[in-house]
Amino acid sequence: MDKTIKEVRLTEVRTLDNENMTIEGYAVVFGSPATHYGYTEIVDRNAFNGCDMQDVCMKYNHEDNFLILARTRNKSLQLIVDDKGLKIRANLIGTTQNKDIYKMIQAGLLDKMSFAFTVDKEEYDYETDTRKILSIDKLYDVSVVDVPFYESTEVFARNKEDYLKEREQQEIELEKEKIKLILSL
Numbered sequence: 001m002d003k004t005i006k007e008v009r010l011t012e013v014r015t016l017d018n019e020n021m022t023i024e025g026y027a028v029v030f031g032s033p034a035t036h037y038g039y040t041e042i043v044d045r046n047a048f049n050g051c052d053m054q055d056v057c058m059k060y061n062h063e064d065n066f067l068i069l070a071r072t073r074n075k076s077l078q079l080i081v082d083d084k085g086l087k088i089r090a091n092l093i094g095t096t097q098n099k100d101i102y103k104m105i106q107a108g109l110l111d112k113m114s115f116a117f118t119v120d121k122e123e124y125d126y127e128t129d130t131r132k133i134l135s136i137d138k139l140y141d142v143s144v145v146d147v148p149f150y151e152s153t154e155v156f157a158r159n160k161e162d163y164l165k166e167r168e169q170q171e172i173e174l175e176k177e178k179i180k181l182i183l184s185l
Helices: 095-106 161-183
Strands: 007-012 015-017 022-029 032-037 039-043 057-060 076-079 085-091 112-125 131-146 154-156
Touching: 022 112, 076 131, 085 131
Parallel strands: 015 154, 039 131, 057 131
Antiparallel strands: 007 112, 015 022, 022 085, 022 154, 032 039, 076 085, 112 131
């Protein structure tokens, strides 16, 4: 197997908070199949064991001619492998480009991510045309993208727990308003 073939996969992103321009989500979701180009691909939950993730950039559409959004080297990008997948958290600096990307994520225009990598070990089931990525050699970038390879990924404008709490509080406030309207009739 040739480890020099750089591959790209797509996922989802959302913004976290306005003031700090923080985004969080999953660039990879383990065990989640994606079918494209006549085959299905699945990333194994152990695929990042031993993976080189020392200097990973966050980009837009994997474009090398687009400025970097965040990076592990300066700690503006964090990569966390958990039970679900490869979680990202990025603090974007206040450049015009980053503000535009952030606003597009907030608006839901950009809601997916991708990852660029080289494979160390894989299995292929020719009967089902399924490729299982068992080990990733190097992670080059995670990217906010227009069109994803994997639909199961996600990114938030705030961390998921805060988002759910905020949504629950909004529902409570809406119920209170409904009760006030009913009582005023």
